[in-house]
Amino acid sequence: RRKPLPTSGELVEGILKGDVTILSRAVTLVESLSHEHQAIAQEVIEKCLPYSGNSRRIGITGVPGAGKSTSIDVFGLHILKDGGKLAVLAIDPSSERTKGSILGDKTRMERLAVHPSAFIRPSPSAGSLGGVARKTRETIVLCEAAGYNNIFVETVGVGQSETAVHSMVDFFLLIQLAGTGDELQGIKRGIMEMADGIVINKADGDNVDRARLAQAQFRSALHLFPPTMSGWIPEVLCYSGYYDLGIAEVWEMIDRYFKFVKDNGYFERKRQEQARYWMYETINEQLRNHFYSNPEVERLLIEKENRVLSNVQSSFTAARDVLDYYFTQK
């Protein structure tokens, strides 16, 4: 072992002082698979909880190529002008496969990467989505305790991770490009309806007209959607991350949102629902893990799945057979 493990007390003390090195070590323990590390991490989270919660948690999604990193760079600089601190996290369950497509390349956030008030942390390495999401949510608690009053959580908009992000942020921002064709190929259905704001990037130069057209189209499309739970009407704006245009307007919208949901009580209610959600989500994930990691269950599932797919056995009796084995065996 290179370094002795710090105690949870030392970590908490450092985190509360805003010590970035200690915060990083604590996040590493949160992400670790070792039981010893997890035990310390859980103590640290518990002790940081009373100091957490005081931030704006913002989910940012968009397909690769939408310009997420450049945008996060300018968005981050914009909000840090007024002081405060910013943590940029990511959820990408596939990061091991794709060699860290998200935030792997900090150079794309060149200015934020060297900013003293910004903490950038790539996605925890691959694991189940539930596991990766849980770690990110725990990291939010630590960052908040360390005084980060703005949290960005980034995803790629192509998988299931958006639902996970949506369940841990206050505001969900979707970055789109002008055009109704190929640019949208990558995004997943259902994501548009989660957005509290849609922002169209690359509204610059020759592209301004197309971006304005897309804005009008998205606006009228959103009118057809059912109302949001918060009562907020999602807005559609144009901006250019590269040329730093329209950034203030995007953040005025986000400010308006926070004022709106804090006034009508939705902010607090949603945070409570999210805490409850994560408790039950964790339970359900662990129940599944315990079942699916049983070697005999794994073997039986393959056999049963084949029977189901060849229409020899119904989905329900196949499930029952595997469950019978599992529950009698223990």
Place this chain on the structure above:
Amino acid sequence: RRKPLPTSGELVEGILKGDVTILSRAVTLVESLSHEHQAIAQEVIEKCLPYSGNSRRIGITGVPGAGKSTSIDVFGLHILKDGGKLAVLAIDPSSERTKGSILGDKTRMERLAVHPSAFIRPSPSAGSLGGVARKTRETIVLCEAAGYNNIFVETVGVGQSETAVHSMVDFFLLIQLAGTGDELQGIKRGIMEMADGIVINKADGDNVDRARLAQAQFRSALHLFPPTMSGWIPEVLCYSGYYDLGIAEVWEMIDRYFKFVKDNGYFERKRQEQARYWMYETINEQLRNHFYSNPEVERLLIEKENRVLSNVQSSFTAARDVLDYYFTQK
């Protein structure tokens, strides 16, 4: 006991002959909570499986007031003109609470209710969504074995049941009304993006212009959505259930869809995915049931939930504590 229980062999024989009384009895056993009834039901389903699958399974959703029952009545008559048989099922986990809002009132399908080739079955009475959905899916197998080559599954479009329906049908039809305001209040976000077809009802009389406008709006909105998994481009049509206008066009669209997905292989692939989905969904539901129905777990959950909501304990250690109790206790 009023009647002796039939054997599974007797039931299967009757079902395969298309005997409606016997089909009804078998469905009642599928819906029963009694272990004895379930044992027979599962045998019947297993024996019917090889005779199932040969139908078009169509999900139909829309908020109360959209005119679902009237529409199903005319849709049903339209397809039965060419022969064949139609089963109309429903998923409404709230049916006990709302006293059977769906299909409870067969009189709204007045012509279908007395049609010799139609079998109408209300939603199984209340239970967990998973349970209700599972029973509906099992009923589909029995209906198909009884020769019903068209299956409608109805829902109200306001809860989570649409995801369940979506996972058991080939085509998902959303009934909408003209207008962008109050009429949509009831529908849930995310449902529009599930639809393979959107049909605007009450396009008659004074309302035709508004319906056409809504059609144009939905069409352009759908262009902004990401492509569907099937490659099919969802269509938007106007019709009038009450005045029997545009019904043929709706079914020509549905016919086109089935030709399209059968040609490109998506039909078969989706059916297989659905069978697999239901196997795992059943397993996960039973794992959860086993856990949450444990009295001491129930008590602990209430206690832990309060600690989580008052920010005294993290969602994750709260979950861990309850799981520790559950797994050591057994």
